Amino acid sequence: MPERITLALPSRGVLAEPTLDFLRDCGLAVHKPNPRQYTGSVRTLPGVDVLFQRVKDVVAKVEAGTVELGIAGYDLVRELESDDLLTINDQLGYGHCQLQLAVPTTWVDVQGMADLVDVAQDFRQYHHRNLRIATNFNHLARQFLHAHGLHHYSLVRAEGAIEAAPTLGYADCVIDLSQTGTTLRENHLRPLRGGTLLKSQATLIGNRGRLQALGQGPRKLLRTLLELTDAALQGRERYLLSANLAGEDPGRLARKIMDNPVTRGLEGPTLAPTWNDAGQRGYAVTLVISADQLLPAVEYLRSIGGRQASARPLRHVFLEESPSWLRLQRLLDDSPQS
Amino acid sequence: MTAQFLDRDRPVTLLRDHMAGYGYQLLETPVVGDASLFLTRAGDRMISRLFTFVRGGRELALRPEFTSQAARHYVHGNFSGVKRWQFVGQVFEESRQGTSRACQRFSYGAELFGLNGPAADAEIMALALTSLQELDVSNWRLVVGHVGLMRQMLAQFSLDERTERFLINNLRNLRQHGRDHVLELFEVQLAGASEKSSFAPLPAAETVDETALAQLLRTSLHGTAMGGRDHRDIARRMLRKRQRMSERDQVVRALDLLHRLCQLSLPSDQAFTALNEITPEEARPILHSWQESLALLGSYGLSLEKIFIQPDLARDRDYYSGMVFEIHGADGQHLGGGGRYDELLVFMGAPDPVPAVGFACWLEGLEAARSAMPAVDSCSILLDGENSFAATRLARLLRSEGLPAELGNVLQADSLVTDADGRIRWRDRMFSLDEPTALLEALRGA
Numbered sequence: 127m128p129e130r131i132t133l134a135l136p137s138r139g140v141l142a143e144p145t146l147d148f149l150r151d152c153g154l155a156v157h158k159p160n161p162r163q164y165t166g167s168v169r170t171l172p173g174v175d176v177l178f179q180r181v182k183d184v185v186a187k188v189e190a191g192t193v194e195l196g197i198a199g200y201d202l203v204r205e206l207e208s209d210d211l212l213t214i215n216d217q218l219g220y221g222h223c224q225l226q227l228a229v230p231t232t233w234v235d236v237q238g239m240a241d242l243v244d245v246a247q248d249f250r251q252y253h254h255r256n257l258r259i260a261t262n263f264n265h266l267a268r269q270f271l272h273a274h275g276l277h278h279y280s281l282v283r284a285e286g287a288i289e290a291a292p293t294l295g296y297a298d299c300v301i302d303l304s305q306t307g308t309t310l311r312e313n314h315l316r317p318l319r320g321g322t323l324l325k326s327q328a329t330l331i332g333n334r335g336r337l338q339a340l341g342q343g344p345r346k347l348l349r350t351l352l353e354l355t356d357a358a359l360q361g362r363e364r365y366l367l368s369a370n371l372a373g374e375d376p377g378r379l380a381r382k383i384m385d386n387p388v389t390r391g392l393e394g395p396t397l398a399p400t401w402n403d404a405g406q407r408g409y410a411v412t413l414v415i416s417a418d419q420l421l422p423a424v425e426y427l428r429s430i431g432g433r434q435a436s437a438r439p440l441r442h443v444f445l446e447e448s449p450s451w452l453r454l455q456r457l458l459d460d461s462p463q464s
Numbered sequence: 465m466t467a468q469f470l471d472r473d474r475p476v477t478l479l480r481d482h483m484a485g486y487g488y489q490l491l492e493t494p495v496v497g498d499a500s501l502f503l504t505r506a507g508d509r510m511i512s513r514l515f516t517f518v519r520g521g522r523e524l525a526l527r528p529e530f531t532s533q534a535a536r537h538y539v540h541g542n543f544s545g546v547k548r549w550q551f552v553g554q555v556f557e558e559s560r561q562g563t564s565r566a567c568q569r570f571s572y573g574a575e576l577f578g579l580n581g582p583a584a585d586a587e588i589m590a591l592a593l594t595s596l597q598e599l600d601v602s603n604w605r606l607v608v609g610h611v612g613l614m615r616q617m618l619a620q621f622s623l624d625e626r627t628e629r630f631l632i633n634n635l636r637n638l639r640q641h642g643r644d645h646v647l648e649l650f651e652v653q654l655a656g657a658s659e660k661s662s663f664a665p666l667p668a669a670e671t672v673d674e675t676a677l678a679q680l681l682r683t684s685l686h687g688t689a690m691g692g693r694d695h696r697d698i699a700r701r702m703l704r705k706r707q708r709m710s711e712r713d714q715v716v717r718a719l720d721l722l723h724r725l726c727q728l729s730l731p732s733d734q735a736f737t738a739l740n741e742i743t744p745e746e747a748r749p750i751l752h753s754w755q756e757s758l759a760l761l762g763s764y765g766l767s768l769e770k771i772f773i774q775p776d777l778a779r780d781r782d783y784y785s786g787m788v789f790e791i792h793g794a795d796g797q798h799l800g801g802g803g804r805y806d807e808l809l810v811f812m813g814a815p816d817p818v819p820a821v822g823f824a825c826w827l828e829g830l831e832a833a834r835s836a837m838p839a840v841d842s843c844s845i846l847l848d849g850e851n852s853f854a855a856t857r858l859a860r861l862l863r864s865e866g867l868p869a870e871l872g873n874v875l876q877a878d879s880l881v882t883d884a885d886g887r888i889r890w891r892d893r894m895f896s897l898d899e900p901t902a903l904l905e906a907l908r909g910a
Contacts, residue, residue, distance in 0.1 A: 240652055248693075
């Protein structure tokens with residue numbers, strides 16, 4: 127029974143830095159004693175070892191059960207698709223990209239997947255070969271193509287610059303990750319309508335068997351880790367808004383604030399009495415507001431007698447339960463111990 | 465699928481002998497093959513259920529059927545003339561429930577190459593149906609359709625080949641969801657009706673030809689990435705899309721005809737009367753030949769009352785080009801099917817179409833209709849920890865006399881109990897290992 131938990135993190139690539147930033151924001155700063163070593167630790171959570179791996183190896187190691195936890199792109203998790211690989215939280219809020227089918231911009235006759243199916247038949251009829259698609263996501267590509275009725279194709283494997291394959295002439299189109307579409311455009315490619323295979327972001331994954339076998343100690347560590355990441359993610363989207371309101375009756379003020387879904391907050395307002403120089407009674411209200419509702423909330427508070435307001439970002443918001451922890455429990459319960 | 469005890473030797477021997485009696489030679493084909501072979505002309509449903517995997521850059525698959533392998537063997541083995549081949553073995557297909565569990569079935573079937581006409585079609589249907597009788601399955605129903613007849617009837621609309629295939633592949637949709645639904649699919653999938661092309665300068669004139677359009681594209685398109693297509697490919701397709709859009713009226717008429725055909729799911733005699741009325745002159749020969757092939761089944765001693773026509777019968781394989789059939793059991797379960805597929809051999813590399821017709825059935829479906837195989841009835845010899853030499857000698861003696869024998873450690877009512885000296889007790893009678901005649905007589909008598 128393992129007494130410690132190992133968390134595998136991407137050592138380089140687009141996810142490497144943002145992952146360390148994310149963990150630091152969660153209060154789980156990773157300490158790496160030697161930049162050339164592949165191990166590290168989390169000082170706030172002794173018992174958690176960190177292992178730095180190439181992102182593909184992160185997924186492979188978690189799947190194989192060499193480590194308990196890992197952070198990698200959702201795209202790689204889905205490509206591997208294994209019963210032993212649990213998706214604990216697929217929305218860590220960074221590393222956004224999508225797996226996208228793109229065709230040369232010169233293919234003006236090709237607008238959607240149905241066109242591509244037709245073109246694939248053209249390739250067989252007039253060029254006596256299959257449509258060639260460059261990709262590193264064979265499994266997802268096959269699923270997607272068959273689901274769209276495209277059955278005759280060849281997948282071309284290309285390490286590195288997949289987007290260049292159609293220009294270089296060794297593929298006809300590509301299925302690749304795209305963040306902004308700039309790389310596609312620079313290579314004279316265009317995303318096909320209806321050609322998005324999946325949307326991906328950084329994802330926390332775990333190994334089913336290893337997590338099922340955890341003892342009491344590591345189990346607690348795991349729960350803390352999930353509580354902190356969930357709370358940081360919840361906090362990221364929320365502000366603590368304080369404002370001074372004029373008024374005598376706290377009950378009436380509270381009702382007014384609760385009346386508007388924007389200012390209802392998580393559990394309703396906290397009101398504290400205030401007195402100004404003139405001895406007038408007022409209240410300070412404190413609310414948790416979702417980030418995109420900050421201005422509407424201020425506007426509304428003004429309309430019911432609000433004067434100054436201040437807001438600050440929240441680092442952690444703990445809900446009644448950690449959603450990731452609940453989800454993980456469910457995933458582990460659903461399966462027989464293997 | 466879990467392990468199970470089945471004795472397939474007896475039914476398999478019966479089936480092999482039965483098909484050999486019609487002149488069919490047993491052909492063994494590999495269980496694993498190139499995926500592209502099975503994908504050559506398989507229909508959508510079947511393709512999505514194929515088990516594929518990659519080894520050393522080759523995409524391989526577990527065989528889902530025998531027909532593609534047989535067709536390729538005929539072409540690549542440079543066979544000519546009439547060949548009759550039979551197959552017996554496991555085939556693999558993902559189950560319909562969408563689980564990833566392996567689904568393997570025991571299939572048998574036959575392919576007849578190089579012979580055309582109603583007699584060949586009838587032979588394959590009869591071979592399939594009489595094979596059921598060999599396995600004591602008499603409660604069947606034959607449902608027959610004809611892809612070739614349908615194509616010939618569609619010929620009057622001079623549709624492009626891909627449109628025609630689209631319509632035939634969507635017969636099930638036509639029956640279930642109606643004409644407008646299929647028309648909508650046609651517009652989206654083949655004619656690109658919903659698109660707003662980012663490319664404006666397509667000349668309105670009907671006269672624009674491929675060369676001119678390709679030239680125009682060459683001068684107006686920017687970007688160096690062409691994949692494997694040149695301007696002419698793009699021009700040709702743009703014109704074809706437009707052509708298909710102008711075929712819309714024809715497609716509507718074709719769909720109306722197909723819709724009427726779909727209504728004719730009737731016992732064969734009534735169906736042919738109705739079909740005669742709507743079949744155009746040029747398609748009559750096909751209709752008559754079809755009718756004859758079904759009438760011939762009577763000469764095989766098969767009951768014509770069990771035959772039903774379903775003109776839109778669409779089987780899961782895309783390679784059928786003529787008569788197609790399915791065999792259903794008493795409860796409507798699918799026991800097997802087949803059809804004519806002359807064009808498949810062209811895709812395997814034959815210079816011209818080769819007459820080809822075949823069928824396949826699944827033993828599992830047939831076994832359900834029969835009683836479970838009894839366990840082997842053998843003599844049980846008790847091992848008590850001290851008699852192993854005597855017990856082994858006794859077992860050997862019984863086996864050499866043709867009596868199955870097994871050693872066990874549980875006393876049963878019928879157990880043979882022996883001691884170290886070779887004395888044997890069976891059903892309260894005593895025998896001796898040195899004088900076995902009495903024991904053998906007693907056992908045989910039981």
